[in-house]
Amino acid sequence: MKMWRLLSGGWGFWVRMLALLWFLIVAGLVISRLSQRTCSKRLFPHRDDLESSAQEAGLVLDVLQLRYWLCYGSLWGQLHERRNPAWESDVELCVLREQATDDRQDSLVTQLEAAGFTAELDARRGLLDVYRSDGTPGLVQLIFFAPDSVNKMYRRDGWLHRSLGADCTAEPELHCFPARLVAAPLKRRAFGHYEMPVPWVGFELQKYLYPDSWYRDYAPSC
Known part of the structure; x- marks a missing residue:
């Protein structure tokens, strides 16, 4: 009981x-x-300086009338918090290779150096690493994309990517995406204290650059 x-x-x-x-x-x-x-253990302490460097590098691209936009991790940051991700030590700007001929690339490097940067070309991967000449931490990476007029797509430039062939479906490393997503004129959105060009339809571009993970949380695991 x-x-x-x-x-x-x-x-x-x-x-x-x-x-x-x-x-x-x-x-x-x-x-x-x-x-x-x-993710406090991975925070980059010079985010304001880095965003300032990106804006000044963008001004050089504007003067040369080269179309560019925030992409990869920097675009995720703009979409989620209107600035570069707090843990990233670089800003990624994608640039159309069809506008950046060899002569204009030389002018781009010259203008960047005149603006206080050091530019290092990586022809293999089709990109330009841009650093502050005064040693300010952070990297602005200009990533070139070439046109595929047959499929109305853009794909990563550089001889490494050109060696992969032209089949975007078979070669995911080409990071192909529809040309309409970066058709001129591109809108500018808040990026820290500045405004930077972004592709059309927001995160739509990320579906092509991150086909297997675009729908996940963009923050890293600590």
Whole structure:
């Protein structure tokens, strides 16, 4: 009789215990999620300077009338928080290779140097690494895309990518995307204290650059 009273009177206790256990599990998941999004151990402390460098490099591209836009991780940052991701030490700007002929690339390097940058060309991967000449931390990476007029697409430039062939479906490393997503004129959106060009339809470009992960949370795991 005493055992029955203990069991029958203990249902409320067990319900409270199960509720507490459930709360602890949910709280643990929330704390884990927040710690991943904050990722304090990987924060880049010169984000303001980096965004300023990107804006000044963009002014050089504007003077030379080269079409460019935020892409890759920098576009994720603009879409999520209107600035470069806090953990990134570089800003990625994609540039149309059809406008950046060899002569104009030489002018681009000259103009960047006159603006206080050092530019290093990586012809293999089709990009230009741009650093502050005064040693300010951070990298602005200009990534060139070449046209594929047959398919009305753009694809990564550089002799490494040109050696892969022209089949965008078979070669995901080409990062092909429809030309309509970067048709002129591109709109400018907030990027830190500045405004930078972005592709059309927001994150649509990311579906082509990150076909297997564009729908996931863009924050890294710590």
